[in-house]
Amino acid sequence: MTGIRFLTNEANKVEGLAYAGFETYRGAPYTSCARETGQNSRDAAGGTKPVKVSFDLLHIDRDDVPFADELEHSICCCLEAPQNEKTKSHLERALAAISAPTVKVLRIADVNTTGLTGPVDDAASVFAALVKGDGITQKADETSAGSFGIGKNAAFAVSELQTVIYSTCYQDEAESVCFAAQGRLRLISHIDGDRKCSAEGYWGDKEFRAIEDVSLVPTWLARTEVGTSIHAVGFDERDQWASRMTLSLVTNFFAAIEREQIEFEVDGKPINSASLDSVLEDQALTALADEHDEIAELERARRLLLCIRSEAATRHKINIAGLGDFTLHLLVSENLPREVHVLRNGIYITDNFAKFSQPMRQFPGTREFTAVLEPSSDLKGRAPSALLKQLENPAHDAFEPDRIINFEAQQTARKQIKKLINEVRRIIRTVAKIEESENSRLDELSEMFADTGSTRDEGRDDDERDPDAYVYQKPRRGTRRQASGATGKGKAKKRGGTGREQTGTRTGKSKKTQRRAGTASAVPLNGIRSTLKDGDPLIRSIWFTPTASGEIVLAVDASGLTDDVSLDLVEASAGVVSKGRVRTTVHAGQRVQIDVTLSEPFAGPIELSAVRFIETPAEKVV
Amino acid sequence: MKISETTSYPHPVLAPWSTDVAGSSFTAELTLREEGAAQQIDIHSKVLLDQLELIDLIENGDAAFGCFITCVSTGFRRMQRFGFPTGSHQFAPGALLGRVQLRPMIWALRPISTWLPAGAHSEFGGGTDIEPGQILALDDEQRVDVLRPPLPSIESIFEIFSSTELGEGEFDIDMTGDRINIIMGEATYSLVQGLRQTTESTRSVITNAMFVPVVMEILSQIASGEEQFSSCRWFEPFRKRSELLDVDLKTPSLFTDAQLLLERPFNSLSRLIDEEETCDE
Numbered sequence: 047m048t049g050i051r052f053l054t055n056e057a058n059k060v061e062g063l064a065y066a067g068f069e070t071y072r073g074a075p076y077t078s079c080a081r082e083t084g085q086n087s088r089d090a091a092g093g094t095k096p097v098k099v100s101f102d103l104l105h106i107d108r109d110d111v112p113f114a115d116e117l118e119h120s121i122c123c124c125l126e127a128p129q130n131e132k133t134k135s136h137l138e139r140a141l142a143a144i145s146a147p148t149v150k151v152l153r154i155a156d157v158n159t160t161g162l163t164g165p166v167d168d169a170a171s172v173f174a175a176l177v178k179g180d181g182i183t184q185k186a187d188e189t190s191a192g193s194f195g196i197g198k199n200a201a202f203a204v205s206e207l208q209t210v211i212y213s214t215c216y217q218d219e220a221e222s223v224c225f226a227a228q229g230r231l232r233l234i235s236h237i238d239g240d241r242k243c244s245a246e247g248y249w250g251d252k253e254f255r256a257i258e259d260v261s262l263v264p265t266w267l268a269r270t271e272v273g274t275s276i277h278a279v280g281f282d283e284r285d286q287w288a289s290r291m292t293l294s295l296v297t298n299f300f301a302a303i304e305r306e307q308i309e310f311e312v313d314g315k316p317i318n319s320a321s322l323d324s325v326l327e328d329q330a331l332t333a334l335a336d337e338h339d340e341i342a343e344l345e346r347a348r349r350l351l352l353c354i355r356s357e358a359a360t361r362h363k364i365n366i367a368g369l370g371d372f373t374l375h376l377l378v379s380e381n382l383p384r385e386v387h388v389l390r391n392g393i394y395i396t397d398n399f400a401k402f403s404q405p406m407r408q409f410p411g412t413r414e415f416t417a418v419l420e421p422s423s424d425l426k427g428r429a430p431s432a433l434l435k436q437l438e439n440p441a442h443d444a445f446e447p448d449r450i451i452n453f454e455a456q457q458t459a460r461k462q463i464k465k466l467i468n469e470v471r472r473i474i475r476t477v478a479k480i481e482e483s484e485n486s487r488l489d490e491l492s493e494m495f496a497d498t499g500s501t502r503d504e505g506r507d508d509d510e511r512d513p514d515a516y517v518y519q520k521p522r523r524g525t526r527r528q529a530s531g532a533t534g535k536g537k538a539k540k541r542g543g544t545g546r547e548q549t550g551t552r553t554g555k556s557k558k559t560q561r562r563a564g565t566a567s568a569v570p571l572n573g574i575r576s577t578l579k580d581g582d583p584l585i586r587s588i589w590f591t592p593t594a595s596g597e598i599v600l601a602v603d604a605s606g607l608t609d610d611v612s613l614d615l616v617e618a619s620a621g622v623v624s625k626g627r628v629r630t631t632v633h634a635g636q637r638v639q640i641d642v643t644l645s646e647p648f649a650g651p652i653e654l655s656a657v658r659f660i661e662t663p664a665e666k667v668v
Numbered sequence: 669m670k671i672s673e674t675t676s677y678p679h680p681v682l683a684p685w686s687t688d689v690a691g692s693s694f695t696a697e698l699t700l701r702e703e704g705a706a707q708q709i710d711i712h713s714k715v716l717l718d719q720l721e722l723i724d725l726i727e728n729g730d731a732a733f734g735c736f737i738t739c740v741s742t743g744f745r746r747m748q749r750f751g752f753p754t755g756s757h758q759f760a761p762g763a764l765l766g767r768v769q770l771r772p773m774i775w776a777l778r779p780i781s782t783w784l785p786a787g788a789h790s791e792f793g794g795g796t797d798i799e800p801g802q803i804l805a806l807d808d809e810q811r812v813d814v815l816r817p818p819l820p821s822i823e824s825i826f827e828i829f830s831s832t833e834l835g836e837g838e839f840d841i842d843m844t845g846d847r848i849n850i851i852m853g854e855a856t857y858s859l860v861q862g863l864r865q866t867t868e869s870t871r872s873v874i875t876n877a878m879f880v881p882v883v884m885e886i887l888s889q890i891a892s893g894e895e896q897f898s899s900c901r902w903f904e905p906f907r908k909r910s911e912l913l914d915v916d917l918k919t920p921s922l923f924t925d926a927q928l929l930l931e932r933p934f935n936s937l938s939r940l941i942d943e944e945e946t947c948d949e
Binding site: 096306309316318319320321322323324327352355356357358379410411413414480484485486487488489490491492494495496515516517518519520521522523524526527573574575576577578581586587588589605609610639649650651652653654 | 670672673674675676677678679685687688698699700701708709726727728729732733750751752753754755756757758759760761763765769770789791792793796797803808809810811812813814815816817824825826827828829830847849850857858861862864865866867871875879902905906909929930931
């Protein structure tokens with residue numbers, strides 16, 4: 047039977063609400079929750095499709111929360127335990143949240159991931175590491191973005207009940223999809239009846255086991271697709287929670303999103319490679335970032351995205367002997383702040399190696415630039431990525447050499463990082479170097495003291511163009527190409543696009559096929575439409591409205607890469623087929639539908655043209 | 669890729685000239701902009717699309733918006749994807765020059781089963797299966813001429829030189845040539861060049877620290893006998909500017925007139941500092 051069960055507090059340990067794992071993220075709960083859960087999903091990528099993570103606020107009827115009564119009871123027990131005002135206030139909020147008719151739940155669900163792989167009762171499994179582990183990680187990849195296994199606590203920071211339920215589907219060794227769900231909660235140590243309870247409890251099957259039968263959980267906790275859902279129960283919903291999470295996601299994951307490694311959906315709004323620009327430039331998000339003093343992070347994300355995406359940026363491979371390769375993206379342009387930022391796994395980390403005495407703040411003698419440094423994306427980047435992971439602090443904002451305990455390994459890492467920074471500086475000095483010459487004109491004074499007119503350099507060509515500037519016209523819409531033989535304003539180009547005026551007549555002899563249909567004038571066709579009949583690439587249903595009456599010859603061309611290619615017709619539902627074309631009688635303004643069979647299958651776009659039929663000896667049908 | 673308004677696709681294509689999909693529109697506003705002195709060219713796009721199924725396809729990653737860009741002068745020819753509904757892309761310097769043609773379009777990224785958007789013409793029947801790469805919407809081709817402007821006719825009458833004969837931190841002025849040459853030691857020269865090319869603030873600092881005393885010295889030397897410089901090319905532009913600003917070259921007020929001729933450079937410096945402080949607040 048499912049239920050909540052707290053650990054027994056045999057030692058009478060006094061446990062308050064301020065659990066270190068949660069407190070780490072209290073200062074910026076939305077920002078931390080978005081980053082840490084996004085990172086965990088990114089690390090669990092399965093297959094080649096981008097990881098998709100959605101953040102949704104659910105309003106669950108209390109009756110559909112199977113542990114609501116038990117949790118309410120436990121909170122009441124906690125309120126009876128000795129506590130300070132802050133704890134009492136928190137517990138009262140929690141009691142209100144679980145007693146309300148509906149319970150707010152933030153669901154963070156991912157797909158295209160491996161899920162929390164089991165077996166669920168195996169202490170070495172990913173499921174056990176996430177649900178029951180403290181300070182451990184079971185990520186399969188040594189280069190994964192997460193390092194400490196404490197990022198999972200960020201979800202608790204947004205739960206007023208300090209209760210998180212995990213549900214997952216994963217493939218076992220036999221590739222069967224398995225379901226598992228379990229909850230973890232942390233209140234304060236308390237006494238329930240005659241039982242001394244620890245602060246830490248679990249919701250699940252008996253004996254602290256996970257629930258593995260999906261029918262035993264309510265619909266909102268069930269899932270069938272491989273992946274993981276994290277439910278922060280009693281979500282602490284504050285103003286603009288979705289926008290604040292969006293801000294955190296785009297400022298941390300912009301590179302992974304751009305590279306289609308991950309995409310998000312927050313409160314129904316997608317954040318993917320298509321929408322990334324729009325989200326980063328969104329005025330409301332900019333105002334929010336300004337309000338929460340995160341405008342620098344947002345502007346930084348815009349700059350770094352430009353740097354990794356720009357074709358004007360240069361890319362440099364940096365090989366560090368004994369370690370591997372890094373990639374430096376360097377964009378030299380005005381109004382950039384001379385900065386180097388480090389990404390790992392497409393996630394923003396920091397802008398310095400200060401703990402290596404390499405703050406990377408000063409770059410004298412260089413033009414303005416922005417640079418992005420990251421382990422290379424190929425196999426040679428794996429060891430650099432693993433090293434950076436070892437050096438990264440839990441807040442993911444600094445690299446600290448003392449995190450490597452082994453002295454020799456630490457010294458090696460110091461040397462490698464310093465060599466890396468030296469190489470980064472060398473590249474920047476070379477590429478962004480301020481031009482040196484023995485003399486230079488002071489162009490900044492030219493507006494005041496111009497050497498103009500009669501005093502200009504001898505031999506100067508007045509038609510000379512400025513090599514350092516461009517001018518653009520405003521984009522203007524081109525003239526639409528008209529149907530063959532159409533009259534009216536505009537230039538009807540011949541196929542092949544020479545831009546010459548078309549006379550509206552045809553000689554009847556194709557240059558490509560040398561077919562002759564008699565000298566005839568083109569008949570404009572309106573509303574041309576075509577489909578593959580029953581999906582068959584050999585038969586094309588064609589519709590059109592002729593602008594003239596009489597007997598016409600219809601030709602179908604394949605719209606090619608640069609030019610059109612004639613398609614030979616072998617059969618038609620109306621008219622007569624001759625030399626790959628259809629001759630038929632039409633009436634001006636009357637819609638025509640005709641099925642034609644091609645000599646070879648073709649499923650692409652076509653060009654349809656018609657000429658008035660004039661019988662010649664060569665064209666006589668016997 | 670040849671894309672034309674007369675082409676008939678075997679599935680509904682939303683386009684301003686087509687009746688394949690009624691009641692919806694697709695328009696892309698494109699702007700070109702040069703960023704900074706390094707001549708990067710940015711193309712910015714803003715899409716106006718009200719066909720909900722197409723919007724869903726793009727937002728879900730099943731379709732993409734972009735432009736087929738061709739530039740005959742540089743041989744540039746590419747389908748460039750852009751963000752939706754707004755996006756931008758920065759091209760390498762010189763990639764686009766002369767006539768640039770941009771054809772906005774939406775195309776499928778993944779197979780779409782029985783594509784039949786709302787408003788599709790009845791002649792399309794029950795819909796068509798779409799393969800990746802097939803065009804779903806087109807807008808009119810847009811053309812931009814990217815040109816080099818005529819070289820500005822203004823050039824400075826001042827030039828700085830490095831010299832091994834001058835001590836560091838010392839300046840000398842040579843007014844006997846076509847331009848006024850400001851000469852300084854090699855390290856000083858590098859410092860001046862660095863400050864000139866660093867930021868607007870440091871450029872402004874240089875104007876105050878170096879150009880003001882230089883112009884004072886020029887005024888002083890002209891006042892001592894302007895005929896000695898009348899054959900120099902720099903003299904006429906300098907005289908004209910002085911005349912324009914009512915600076916009497918025969919009896920100048922060196923400190924005041926130098927600031928006047930340089931448009932009170934301290935103002936620009938203090939303005940920049942104010943702007944930075946405002947940004948910091």
